[in-house]
Amino acid sequence: MIPFKIGQPKKQIVPKTVERDFEREYGKLQQLEEQTKRLQKDMKKSADADLAMSKSAVKISLDLLSNPLCEQDQDFLNMVTALDTAMKRMDAFNQEKVNQIQKTVIEPLKKFGSVFPSLNMAVKRREQALQDYRRLQAKVEKYEEKEKTGPVLAKLHQAREELRPVRDDFEAKNKQLLDEMPRFYSSRLDYFQPSFESLIRAQVVYYSEMHKIFGDLTQQLDQPGHSDEQRERENEAKLSELRALSIVADD
Numbered sequence: 001m002i003p004f005k006i007g008q009p010k011k012q013i014v015p016k017t018v019e020r021d022f023e024r025e026y027g028k029l030q031q032l033e034e035q036t037k038r039l040q041k042d043m044k045k046s047a048d049a050d051l052a053m054s055k056s057a058v059k060i061s062l063d064l065l066s067n068p069l070c071e072q073d074q075d076f077l078n079m080v081t082a083l084d085t086a087m088k089r090m091d092a093f094n095q096e097k098v099n100q101i102q103k104t105v106i107e108p109l110k111k112f113g114s115v116f117p118s119l120n121m122a123v124k125r126r127e128q129a130l131q132d133y134r135r136l137q138a139k140v141e142k143y144e145e146k147e148k149t150g151p152v153l154a155k156l157h158q159a160r161e162e163l164r165p166v167r168d169d170f171e172a173k174n175k176q177l178l179d180e181m182p183r184f185y186s187s188r189l190d191y192f193q194p195s196f197e198s199l200i201r202a203q204v205v206y207y208s209e210m211h212k213i214f215g216d217l218t219q220q221l222d223q224p225g226h227s228d229e230q231r232e233r234e235n236e237a238k239l240s241e242l243r244a245l246s247i248v249a250d251d
Contacts, residue, residue, distance in 0.1 A: 009137035013167075014130065014174070022174070025181040026123060032188060033116045040109040047098045047106065054091040061087040079221055086217040090210060097206040104198035112191060119184070126177055129170040136163040 061084035064070070070077040140163055143156035 009134055009141055011137060011141065013133060013137055018174070018178070022178060025178065025185070028185050029116075029119060029181055032185060033113065036109060036113045036116075040106060040113060043101065043106050043109065047101055050094055051098055054087070054094040057087045058084075058091050082217055082220040086213050089213050093206055093209045093213075097202045100202045101199060104202075105195045108191070108195045112188075115184075119181075122173070122177060126170070126173040129166065129173050132166045133163075133170040136166050139163075 061080065064080045065077075065084055067080070070080055136159065140156065140159045143152055143159055146152045
């Protein structure tokens with residue numbers, strides 16, 4: 001018997017509408033996976049930046065406390081001490097906020113993202129089952145087109161027997177994915193809503209505390225009768241005096 005090449009089946013084994021539905025639902029999940037990864041990365045960068053900011057602010061206030069001016073001017077020492085206290089309070093609340101966000105937002109994002117590899121593997125298994133289904137369907141069709149001799153009928157029967165479990169396997173995988181992908185996509189709302197509510201609450205608490213901290217600091221530092229413009233003019237006058245010194249004069 002002359003061997004023949006098995007190509008694609010003539011029969012449309014998966015309706016186009018079903019294939020479009022599958023591609024649409026899986027496309028939505030691929031987009032969700034990418035957005036989840038991006039959000040987790042951005043939240044981590046934001047938390048790290050927040051911590052770096054408050055740590056830097058504490059470092060600056062400590063550097064100011066070690067400035068020789070603090071040994072010579074009690075008013076300056078009092079001002080820097082007030083600043084240092086405020087920065088340390090800010091850093092403590094900032095650390096608490098970041099810990100809360102890590103626990104209630106970043107970790108849930110990470111756990112949600114860990115589900116996608118299994119989902120993608122299920123889609124790959126479905127695709128492999130579809131390829132096997134197409135290959136065996138094409139094989140059946142080739143034998144059906146040949147002259148119905150004894151050997152051909154025997155091979156046709158064998159090919160149909162091989163096709164049946166492969167077709168059933170694909171249809172089961174396809175049905176399961178079509179049923180569960182929309183449910184998984186819809187579940188994102190219930191899953192993430194508590195996380196984002198916690199994020200908002202953490203930010204509200206933090207900035208409410210910052211308002212109190214810097215309000216207290218402002219009351220300690222404000223000098224009655226001195227506007228920002230007056231302070232700027234005073235600084236410029238003092239800088240001009242420094243520039244007049246011979247040790248900093250231009251050659």
